[in-house]
Amino acid sequence: MAVPVDEEIVSHREVLLRYARVHLRDAAAAEDAVQDTFLAALQARATFRGDSTLRTWLIGILRRKLVDRMRRAGTEVTQTDAGLDLTADPDESGLLARLFDQAGHWAAGPRTWADPQAALEQDGFWRAFEACVGALPPRAARVFVMRELVGLGPEEVCQECAISASNYWVIMHRARLRLRECLERCWFSPDETRGAT
Secondary structure (H helix, E strand, O other): OOOOOHHHHHOOHHHHHHHHHHHHOOHHHHHHHHHHHHHHHHHHHHHOOOOOOHHHHHHHHHHHHHHHHHHHHHHHHHHHOOOOOOOOOOOHHHHHHHHEOOOOOEOOOOOOOOOHHHHOOOHHHHHHHHHHHHHOOHHHHHHHHHHHHOOOOHHHHHHHHOOOHHHHHHHHHHHHHHHHHHHHHHOOOOOOOOOOO
16 A cells, blocks of 8 residues: 555544544644644654555544543643542532433433434534533543543543542443433434534
8 A cells, every 4th residue: 555645644634633622622732632643643654554544543643642641631630639529510410300300210211313323424513512522521521532532441541530430430421411412402403404514
């Protein structure tokens, strides 16, 4: 397979930026991570064998850069949050009351999403998703992103965020509930027609 030229690598900038923004929640840090990815890719382009697509290879490099950044940031967050109850969320009772009845059953079941796979192909969905992740409490967003988007295992997330396994599962459960509610409101709302953007 031919070695990718610089233009081919840089042509994936928007996808990489979107991926980094969701993970880092900071546009400047995302830009820095993508630039670090390009630098690493250009230095290692001779090692690209074509076993995967160029985009997949670049995302793999970016993931490693993001994990490194999150690890560095994790030390700062842990020190800032020292002594706090990491599961505390002042709005949690409101979320649970909206979604569940007194017996613990869904107040209204999750909506059927017409075509979730098609949504993944639309830029508008990813903007809505980024906004919903951005609306999560910072600790919940960090745990969710590290697990679901960066792909770290639960044990690694617990170690990186200095949380217990039970705390991890509570945080993930609440983050998923909030994301579902937000996406239903912002993207999958039956009142709005969504077109490809």
